[in-house]
Amino acid sequence: MKRRAALVMAVAMLVGCQREQRDLRLDPPVAAALDQVAPTANGIGGAPPDVYVALGGPYESNAYNLGEGKRLYTWFNCKGCHADGGGASGPALMDGWWRYGADPVSLFVSLRDGRPNGMPAYRDKLTTEQIWQLVGYVQTIGMASATTAAPSRNDEMQSRPAENRAPAAADLPTPPSR
């Protein structure tokens, strides 16, 4: 009986490990492959890298990656220009309106290469994986449908409907500001 319980636990742990397996650093070949987006000529839309598909789009659906994206969003000063998605010198990211497309490839290119009307290129500041984590997070800001994963809770100033309260684009009651 005891042994069986131990076995069940071991299996459960293994499965758990597999679910949340995280590398400290991406394999260099994987990282390089993740950079191989094929945007269309105007930099809007296009094909994601094969490896992105093979990995199962891990940046949109994994809470750890979304949480990292949220952290990077503050650390790399996105917040100063886009606020919590409501916009300032940069456009709003939560209004459901995109200048360059809402798909992961457009967002990836927006972040990696910058955009001509004031979006700085983050190519030299972030790793490919970090850019993908941000892409995943940015998608949750402007999300029009609920997903199963959400970034970590906001411990700072509450500013807008939380990411896990999708659809954010719908007219949700605004958070209390007291």
Added chain:
Amino acid sequence: MALWAALFLAVGGAGRAEDAPGRAPAAAITPETVRGLRLVSTFRTGNPQAHVASPQVAGDRLLVFTPFPHTLFALKVEAGHLRVDWTFRPDGNRMVEGVACCGLGLPGPAVAGDRLLLNTLDGHTIALDAATGRPLWDVPSAAVPRGETLASAPLVAGDRVIVGTAGDDFGIRGRVAALEAGSGRPLWTRFSTGSDQDVGIGPGFAPFYDRDLGRDAGVTSWPPGGWERGGGSVSGTLLHDPELGLVFHGTGRPAPINPDQRPGGNRWSSGLFARDAATGAARWFYQLASHDLHGVSGTGPLLMTDRDWKGVRRKLLIHVGLSGYVYVLDRVTGEVLSAEPFVPVNASRGVDLATGALLRSDNKTTRIGTMTRDVCPSLTGPVTPGGAALSPETGLLYIATSRLCMDIEPRPATYMQGTPFTGANLRAKRPPNGSLGALVAWDLAAGKPAWTIQEDLPVLGGPLPLPGGVVFYGTYDGYLKAVGARDGRVLWQEKLASGIVAAPTFFTAPDGAQYVSVLAGQGGALGPSAGLEVDARDATAARGLGNVLRGVPPPEDGGGALYLFALP
């Protein structure tokens, strides 16, 4: 000379002297006649952003300067109709749109005889032939990749042009420079932080208060290297007193906003400088806030007037401060004679006139990782650089105010060139009582309002006092209003297509006809503090304005339109 003075009046604060001789006679517009004002002509600029530059008068032309990407229109008024005489469209660096903290507009050109001197958002200072709009020279004054922009008009001081850079939100090192007016050749540059030599502090420096002394304080009052990205922008009004040979300017708040990253007095940020116009050497300095916690910043309006002050004739400098106080200083010595609140203030308890120190409120200090609630005024500022004007007839100071408070939560900021170096979550709040905006008629001697007109929304469009006893201003919900200069009685109003965020302008055509012109064009839902694509469900949008302006319906068409009104 008459022309000059009229032009000065229109520059939105720059060089505005109450007793400038020969001010254009506009006495025809009085509390009795103003009711007859009617619309005679309109002109659309075609730019959808917030139009914060007041129309300006240059000879027989009316200048309209659009937000970035800029167009400068020179219009002529012929028999009540507006006609485009010439246009000037400088090439623009579109990357500037990311680093323009507070909208894409800035005040229009300074007028110097047959020349115009223009600052562009993306950092050019350009001299133009006023008759044709042909550029004469074009020099770089701010570096966009470093987060620098230009946010104020150049100041003409004799044969020099003075230009200051903006960008406190991007961790710039604020500076002011003088160019030769004829050629654009650089004459001197002085910084707001760094060594005494860089700042222009030498033997002639004599601040009124001892606390503003200290060798190389622009380095030693910062953590190592902090001064190199310490803000102190010169983005507000520049003022010239030819008699004293001085140029006055404020310095912006220290960067980042998070105070725990910059222990020390953060000299020479958040203060006022008087500099020798010829050399840029500092004559005096007054720090409005040492180790500024709340964005006190010295970039509010500056005006000058000579008056009897407590029985003594004094040369006064008026500073309408972002700390919420109207400061009256002696502009020869830098002594603060009075500092009284014109909006709700609780971040501080007043100014100690003996030491010059701002007395902070213990319960409103800010600290990293801590939210301080309901701090008044808000960091977005209670007044814009062009938001105050003196009337020689009434002696009153008219101020267009935003009555906002804030919740502020400092967080760590990382310096990355060309990205924001702020480190604070901000959310604007309503004041404890009263409305979000007001037109205040301030009695300088009494240190309190003579009268106040409450407005539901922040007032960013004005004021324009005229000698006939009428003050014009525009509201965020799109009304141009004329009120009695002595009593604040509303005499006349007209609804325009969009919110007004620039002061109206008075204009006399060559045929003697008198006009009041105003630009409507608030831009997006949150006005000049953000672009068109804002979503006010985010309380922190547009530096926290989302939280209080959330319910305001966006204009149907927020783009720029000039309206010309005349008496029959």
